[in-house]
Amino acid sequence: MARLISFFEATGSLFAILLLWYLATRYGTLSEFLLPSPASVLARIADDTASGDLPTSLLLTLRTAGLGFAIAALAGTTLGIAMARIRLVHWFFDPLISLGFPMPKIAFLPVFLLWLGPTAASQITIVAVSAIFPVVVAAFSGAEGVEKTQLWSARSLGASRHGLLWQIVLPAITPQLFTGLQIALPVALVTTIVAEMLTGSDGIGGIMLGAMRFADSAGVFAYIIVIAIAGTLVFRGMERLRARLLRWHPEQSH
Amino acid sequence: MSQIVFDAVRHGYRTKGRAEMVALSDVNLTVEQGEFVSLLGPSGCGKSTLLYLLGGFVPLQSGRILMEGKPVTGPGPDRGVVFQNFALFPWKTVRQNIAYGLERQGLTAQARTERVQQFIDMVQLRGFEDSFPSQLSGGMRQRVAIARTLAVDPRVLLMDEPFGALDAQTREIMHEELLAIMRRTPMTTIFVTHDVREAVYLSDRVAVMSSRPGRIKEVVTIDLGPRTGPDIMKSAKFNEYVEYLWSQVKTDAVKAMQ
Ligand SMILES: Nc1ncnc2c1ncn2[C@@H]1O[C@H](COP(=O)(O)OP(=O)(O)O)[C@@H](O)[C@H]1O
Ligand SMILES: [Mg+2]
Numbered sequence: 276m277a278r279l280i281s282f283f284e285a286t287g288s289l290f291a292i293l294l295l296w297y298l299a300t301r302y303g304t305l306s307e308f309l310l311p312s313p314a315s316v317l318a319r320i321a322d323d324t325a326s327g328d329l330p331t332s333l334l335l336t337l338r339t340a341g342l343g344f345a346i347a348a349l350a351g352t353t354l355g356i357a358m359a360r361i362r363l364v365h366w367f368f369d370p371l372i373s374l375g376f377p378m379p380k381i382a383f384l385p386v387f388l389l390w391l392g393p394t395a396a397s398q399i400t401i402v403a404v405s406a407i408f409p410v411v412v413a414a415f416s417g418a419e420g421v422e423k424t425q426l427w428s429a430r431s432l433g434a435s436r437h438g439l440l441w442q443i444v445l446p447a448i449t450p451q452l453f454t455g456l457q458i459a460l461p462v463a464l465v466t467t468i469v470a471e472m473l474t475g476s477d478g479i480g481g482i483m484l485g486a487m488r489f490a491d492s493a494g495v496f497a498y499i500i501v502i503a504i505a506g507t508l509v510f511r512g513m514e515r516l517r518a519r520l521l522r523w524h525p526e527q528s529h
Numbered sequence: 530m531s532q533i534v535f536d537a538v539r540h541g542y543r544t545k546g547r548a549e550m551v552a553l554s555d556v557n558l559t560v561e562q563g564e565f566v567s568l569l570g571p572s573g574c575g576k577s578t579l580l581y582l583l584g585g586f587v588p589l590q591s592g593r594i595l596m597e598g599k600p601v602t603g604p605g606p607d608r609g610v611v612f613q614n615f616a617l618f619p620w621k622t623v624r625q626n627i628a629y630g631l632e633r634q635g636l637t638a639q640a641r642t643e644r645v646q647q648f649i650d651m652v653q654l655r656g657f658e659d660s661f662p663s664q665l666s667g668g669m670r671q672r673v674a675i676a677r678t679l680a681v682d683p684r685v686l687l688m689d690e691p692f693g694a695l696d697a698q699t700r701e702i703m704h705e706e707l708l709a710i711m712r713r714t715p716m717t718t719i720f721v722t723h724d725v726r727e728a729v730y731l732s733d734r735v736a737v738m739s740s741r742p743g744r745i746k747e748v749v750t751i752d753l754g755p756r757t758g759p760d761i762m763k764s765a766k767f768n769e770y771v772e773y774l775w776s777q778v779k780t781d782a783v784k785a786m787q
Binding site: 422423424428429430431432442443446449522523524 | 581584585586603604605606608609610612614616617618619620621622629630633634661662663674677678681
């Protein structure tokens with residue numbers, strides 16, 4: 276019972292909007308075309324799930340976002356740590372990161388389309404490029420802040436220089452790294468949807484744009500809801516992973 | 530052969546756009562096997578720098594530092610170090626922290642587990658094996674750090690104001706524990722402190738440092754016999770040492786504040 280109450284407390288505004296949405300379509304003057312009713316959107320989700328279209332495009336979208344994010348996470352962590360430890364790497368990449376961080380990376384999509392064609396590869400590339408910046412910055416500032424007495428302790432306890440990286444630096448920066456990853460994850464999803472819209476893929480973004488062209492507003496809304504739910508679930512999974520890996524961290528109280 | 534030799538050690542720090550800061554100038558000191566020597570001096574006189582040089586963390590610029598006859602070239606498990614900020618690995622439990630050095634030595638899992646437990650018992654942390662450092666008090670954290678360092682069986686122990694971050698009561702308890710450990714497993718120790726009473730209470734010899742530039746101005750042998758308990762601090766002899774050393778440190782402490 277207490278759990279049920281706290282669930283409604285946390286999600287009350289969503290239910291209020293759902294109710295408003297229902298009332299607007301039931302008693303309002305909006306046409307079904309401008310704002311389809313919750314019922315017809317739900318029916319649409321059910322239909323497309325049964326036919327297999329929705330799962331297929333959702334998986335495609337999640338695959339693009341997931342691969343792009345994974346590349347950003349791996350390359351970004353490596354680059355951030357390298358920048359903190361190797362002066363030449365810092366000298367080369369620091370201005371590029373400052374320049375690229377605030378820039379709308381999606382502007383590079385035409386370039387990747389020219390180079391790689393309208394393929395999954397060009398979508399994954401733009402996703403990785405968009406999502407890498409917060410990861411690099413987080414890994415860099417984390418690695419810069421690793422306490423030198425921790426590194427020295429490890430060395431005097433017998434760690435090799437190479438061992439420090441895996442045994443000390445990486446675990447020490449996990450809190451900051453996760454902050455970066457949690458910023459990068461929604462960026463990856465947004466970029467995936469936009470790239471799909473612009474390249475006409477079979478992922479959620481592409482399907483939505485197709486639905487819009489055919490004036491299929493129930494379809495548009497159905498896919499908005501699907502991607503909202505998928506995004507929330509993925510983000511929650513990330514929070515769980517963080518809580519698990521950072522059990523030791525004093526700020527990790529949930 | 531002396532176990533540790535500092536011979537004409539000089540060290541300067543260069544910061545961009547500023548003149549070199551001479552932290553140590555012509556430091557000479559020898560420490561014999563089994564001795565407990567304190568480096569006593571006001572903050573900023575180069576105590577940590579001297580310890581870091583011996584630890585091999587900071588490269589030697591000039592002079593010689595010998596550890597059992599061999600020049601120091603880098604960090605190594607023969608010189609165990611305990612820092613003021615504990616420097617524990619916060620993502621590892623008490624057990625895992627203490628096991629870290631043993632893992633680097635390639636002990637069997639069985640031997641490791643036994644040795645870890647032995648050192649957890651030694652610092653009286655039974656029941657906290659699976660706690661993370663963030664769940665422990667300052668005194669307990671420093672006990673973990675001491676256990677972690679001693680577990681790898683170093684030849685000498687280097688401590689940089691190890692109890693400086695603890696409250697007065699905890700510090701007194703830690704003094705007794707350290708003395709107890711030293712009674713059971715005597716070990717050459719260099720102990721950095723700016724606390725005169727602490728230096729007298731723990732040491733066989735106290736090296737008084739002066740600042741700007743840092744150098745050893747006097748080495749005082751503390752002849753108080755075996756430490757049987759805190760009662761010794763009430764003796765006249767103890768307080769004579771404290772007064773004398775305090776008068777030696779004071780001039781520099783005042784200078785350092787100006
Ligand atoms: N990394 C550093 N860069 C520049 N100056 C330093 C550095 N470390 C220490 N110093 C300076 O060297 C002097 C000695 O420092 P330190 O060895 O830490 O003294 P203590 O441990 O006795 O307080 C101080 O004046 C300090 O400001
Ligand atoms: Mg110091």
